[in-house]
Amino acid sequence: MGAKAEEIRQAKKFLENKKISIKKVKPHLFAIAANGLKKDFDNTLKFFLKGNNGTADSSNKEKNKRS
Numbered sequence: 001m002g003a004k005a006e007e008i009r010q011a012k013k014f015l016e017n018k019k020i021s022i023k024k025v026k027p028h029l030f031a032i033a034a035n036g037l038k039k040d041f042d043n044t045l046k047f048f049l050k051g052n053n054g055t056a057d058s059s060n061k062e063k064n065k066r067s
Contacts (some may be wrong), residue, residue, distance in 0.1 A: 003031035014041040 001004040011034070012027035
């Protein structure tokens with residue numbers, strides 16, 4: 001389930017326009033994720049940002065208690 005060359009180019013351009021380093025977020029993987037989620041690039045980015053909002057889950061809470 002690879003991404004097509006055109007989708008990768010679009011993902012690269014999208015990431016560059018959003019000032020996201022393509023060294024941190026690979027356009028190829030971002031395009032595959034968008035395909036897998038069946039979302040456009042903007043909604044895919046929102047999906048990942050929402051999932052990584054800095055809240056602690058139970059494993060982080062236990063880890064931080066011991067510190």
